Amino acid sequence: MNTHIQIQDLNVYYEKNQALKNINLDIPRDQITVILGPSGCGKTTLLKSINRFLELTDGTHVTGRVIIDGKNIYDPDIDVTDVRKKAGLLSQRPCPLPMSIYDNVAYGLRLHGHKKGKSLDKKVEHYLQAAGLWDEVKDRFDSPAARLSIGQQQRLCLARGLAIEPEILLGDEPTSALDPLSAKHIESRLHELKQAYTIVLVTHILRQARRLADYVVFMYLGELIEYAPANQFFQNPQEERTRSYLEGEI
């Protein structure tokens, strides 16, 4: 297994509450790793530790290491914007930026030094195509992103995340606010994108995990209970708690 993200001895505290307890995890490159678990088990916290989003909440304290490309992203000499540039984020509810469809995608590109002009247009087109939105918006680039349907907005957010040219895609239950068809759209995109991106996905939908996962992490009350290739995880779980979760008991 070609490891992309190494999480070592990770502990996360919100004020006095410990949200993650001594997590050790190697996330493989160019695969989909799904984080499963009941609500409040620390799934999202684990996800947010990968793009240093935890520090946006006051009173959060992190110990341990998250190593991406050989560098611990929590080292004091690491620029947090570089960390976030490496990981595109899809949140639960899509949140387009208050600008046109075009500018939503171009925002990240411009941020990281891309100049105006033809090549910017090309890139915007490229990422809209990668997110499967191009055909629906190519005639109305300048209209406000807020006018898109929520499913389209989520794909716009995907295009926007891809446009910063990350290595990793993080998804925090990215289909939970969407209608079934839009959810399917996003899922098939993720399936395609794993050729080139390491994808980490939080979900509480078991069937979605079965459809998408190459590897599964099962979390319970802040602890990592089981981590295994998807087949093994679903066919032959090793831990008692995993079994009861899969059977819908916890």
Place this chain on the structure above:
Amino acid sequence: MKKKSLFQRKHIEECFYMFWMSFSFLLLIGILIFILITVISKGLPALDIAMLTQTPKGGFYLGKEGGILNAILGSLYLAGGATILSIIISLPLALYLGSYIQNTKWADVVRLSLDVLWGIPSIVYGAFGFTIMLFFGLRASLLGGIIVLTLLEIPIMCRAMEEVVRLMPEELSHASLALGANRMETATKVVARQALPGLMTAILLAFGRAIGDAASVLFTAGFSDQIPNSIFRPAASLPLAIFFQLGTPFPEVQERAYASALVLTVIVLTISFGSRWLAQRLSRFSIK
């Protein structure tokens, strides 16, 4: 039986509040209409082109020829200059308060100070400005007026802007941060953009206060029958023009005071509607 009386009581209560609300509303509308009618009916007959295009000639305050162009331009210069200066100071402060330090102790101290400054009567600002000007050996001037009006505007503008920034949804700035933007880029490119209509309202609120204020410019900007041609010369303003004209014993001059009031009202209304229209256009891209 008991149930019915409860129902009746609730009904009476509702009627009472309904009546109270309607009364307050009608009173408010009545006052507004009364003010407009007074200003228009008394001011319109005295309003002519000369009034708007000429400065006071000799004997203007005795009822002879001239106009209030000096005061119109003076007021626009004073309030316009002060509003621009206030934006330069308030916008960064509001963004910093609302999106960087938010709920820290330090932010609360800044907020409290702004609230206290907001509550200070404008004549006190005027007196304060006058003292400072004496200290530096300055005379009443356009510059002095602009500076004091800026002080008057900052707390209003800043608090109103901060409220707008603080009500921004958190996901919006998170979306920008997730793309590798720093806080500065997020504040200026995303938060400010979403907040633009609200920021316009804040600016307007402050401008309205400044253009209508007489007490703070009384000593600091002074009054002059000329159109100010330098920021170091005294400048007239509409509120003071109204004050001086109303204070004369001549009915035709008093009528001109109402005409001046009409001009001031029209200016404020124009800017108010104009910026509302602009805010609506700007909110085209806003996330609801």
